Amino acid sequence: MFIHIDNKTYTVKAGKNLLEACLTLDLDLPYFCWHPAMGSVGACRQCAVKVYKDENDMKGRLVMSCMETVTEGLRLSIEDKTAKAFREQVIEWLMTNHPHDCPVCDEGGACHLQDMTVMTGHDYRRYNYKKRTYTNQYLGPLINHEMNRCIQCYRCVRYYRDYAGGDDLNVFAAHNHVYFGREKDGVLQSPFSGNLSEVCPTGVFTDKTLKEHYTRKWDLTMAPSVCNHCSVGCNTIAAERYGQLRCMLNRYNGDVNGYFLCDRGRFGYEFVNSENRIKQALIRSRTNEAATESEIMEHVQSLISMSKVVGIGSPRASLESNFALMQLVGKENFYQGISEDEAHLNRLVVEMLRSGCVHSVSLKEIEQADAVLIIGEDIWNTAPMMALAVRQAVVKTAASQASQEIKIPVWLDSAIKELAQEEKGFLATLTIATSPIDDIATHSWHAAPDDLARLGFAIASYLQPGKIVNTDFSEALLDKAKKIGDALKKAKNPVVITGTSCYNDNVIKAAFDVAVALNTGERKTSFSCVMTECNSMGLAMMGSPSFSVANENIKTNGHATAVILENDVYKHIPSANADEFFNSCDHVIVLDALHNATTEKAQVLLPAATFADGDGTLVNNEGRAQRFFQVIPNTTSQVQESWRWLKKLQTLKLHTLNGHALHPDDLLREMETALPQFEGITNVSPKHDFTIHGEKIPREPHRYSGRTAILANKNVSEPKPFNDGDSPLSFTMEGYKGTPPSGVVPFFWSPGWNSVQSVNKYQEETNGALRGGNPGLQLFKNKSDARDLFFNDVPESFVVAKDRWLLLPKYDALGSGELSSYTAALKTLSPQPFASMSTGSLQALNAKDGDMLQIVDAGIMYGSLPVKADENVCDGVVLVTAGLRESMGMSWGTRVQIKK
């Protein structure tokens, strides 16, 4: 439709509010309380404009642009004198209390309040009285609190409570003494608390980990990156200064994480700066351990030509690195570095998504689902941002349905809330134990994996009678199946979510069957399976055998040199098996970024890049290939991407052209040819030689400072910037200044918009896709001629055994990451290792809450753990905190013995 803004005519999309319309048109209009993901409440009065009845109306009336819908032919003015004066006055009021000390505020330089103050033109204080002051609170190790900077926009509580479901942050008092905080000092409990630092338009809530090595936004070198800490693959911005990773910021991707990250993703970056990093290649047999690159290459070369070589890949290494290893050792000698149990599950997921029977769902689509069924996965703790998406689906479904009925626009937040009251969309969580997401579930049921699977199959069977043979379901189970099945049938966009973390293929098959059974003409059903690591999917798609197979082969054939890629084998398989493997190897060559149990075994150790010092591609659990880019220039150490090491070795081995330029594009092209399942992978991001008007895209903002001064003690002339031949990005502040293609946006910044709010300028419309489409490439296609895949393996009910317990992992949203545990702040928040069992199980063991128990599996004794009684764990099951040293290599999903 057409509207007129300051006497110019524009086309805008119906249904938007005036503020969204103006921002979409790239016009500058100040605002505070409106947030694209949370809608409008009209609280701050900053977005005032004038609207006019018709072209003869000279007076007009002031309205809040975020509270009015666009209408055909509407006339509005941003530039009107009264409107401008009004907006300036709003800032003037806010400034009566806001401190004037931006130079010591962490928000400075990336502050929406600074931007709005400049934009409205307020510059002179007329108010002669004291500013009100507050006492700040201690909110834990992640978020800093400086209440004096508050401008009462209410975004923090709307985000924390309404959007993310937290209940320990609130607003107190009113007027000039309104206070946003906790009821008393204490750690913020939500695993999504970090987003407060981006949601708050001022410096009240800021990143406390950044404070440890603070840098202004304008002094950061930034690059588009992808989170390494779970299989969801949220898009991030990695930010560097002086060789150190300073912080992680959200990188908007309308299909994936939108405006937010979880705390593991935002704060789990410190491993990059860790003391435990491997910086120098070493050959262990030599006295002088440090070795030059050419020495190393020669030595490795001689090792790998001596005997058969096996390559052990990794679910946390990039596609490029895994593929380079496959090329080096040969396809038949390449193995996934995970247990057979896990590899089996991952293969199953690939088969399901590749079948094209059901749609592989994105986070954005989950947010829009009108019914969600979760079977077997505690997504709150294994894929936190997916849980946040499910929350939006559940909380907003009723609201959006109601709003359609009475025609209230979806962005009118408080009206919608009033309308929906406590009404929620349908969510059923069928998991092994309780999870915080149960709070918003219609049905929650906790049982052993096989019983969860049985309920899943019962639902599928209820939805499509006759499809499942051998149904001996109990009345009670059928009754549950009917309730859930009926609710799912009513939905138009149901989503079924499952995961590999209960190590049970029946669970995944049952979930898939429900999705297939639901996927009939009238509704579009989608499916998602959470996996364990950031590239579990990519590795699984390569279709290689598991580590267990490698181990068998080496045992039978003997004499092999193992090349292990970014993988702590001890994490995935029992230590005895790993020892056995290393003992049967002639030589062990390890590439990794951090020292761990596996690097101990290496005769040759090569320092590998992390996501921050290298380039690569990861495939998330949806099948979306996403590229991350180096942000720490590497000028001194030997650290380089594993794929680069491996590719160099390969060229040596094949005596191919030395000095051949290496960049991911070539590797990906070779990969596409060798492994057709990765078709299109070369198009995930612009190629390394991509330029705009002959210019690269700068990683540094135009205000980057100090680059001539930093090394002046050594040399007064500025050092040559690090040359990046791998990507279209440069390590300078010079280069193309406009909006780059969406996949290579290194930071959000726009004239007048220095804060994260500038993301509006990078979107096709507010809250829409990034210009040119959201980045990433979905590798699985829905097929209209999909082969009908359906599973019929209904397992027997779970039987409690007398002296054996089913061992399952219990994840923690902050604590379960191998890498995130290097962030001191996250470490203090992660749980101590413990086991939990039902009181029934404890009685059977003759143990009580707090006793120390030892898990014994196939002769392996694990360290003892305190046990907690938990009524929600079913009899016969023991849950152990996953991802900690104490639980490394446990054979999850098997029955183990327990000793007191």
Place this chain on the structure above:
Amino acid sequence: MAQFTEERLAKVKEIIARYPDGKQKSALLPVLHLAQEQFGWLSSETMDYVAGLLQIEPIEVYEVATFYSMYNLKPVGKYMFEVCQTGPCMVRGSEDIIEYIKQKLGIKVGETTADGLFTLKTVECLGACGYAPMMQLGKHYREHLTKEKVDAIIEECRRNAAANN
């Protein structure tokens, strides 16, 4: 821990019953008034007790109780002077009145005299602008305030307090 009297507890139940099931939070304001009536002010202990009665989180009670100026979050004196400081009263000299009370009682705004008799509070418009400057004392408005009137009011309070002792 402080608890409601039987009689007040019955009243609480009656108030909760006015609202649909699961909406017991709606009873919060009147229940807080009952609590203030009985305990004089709302300590965090009292607010936690109310949260328990209504089955809501304590933080939800704090949110509401801190919002309204008529809930006392600190112990208050027997007589509370709530002097209006909004525009019309200000134009008619409320600032002088407040200043005068401060001096006379030796306390600042928000404080209570050592003998526990008087608390001085400033409030926003009480809808009696026609009689400005004014204040609320207990359930009554005291209007067209002057220094002399303030003296008389203080005297009257002291007398009443002595009589009741």
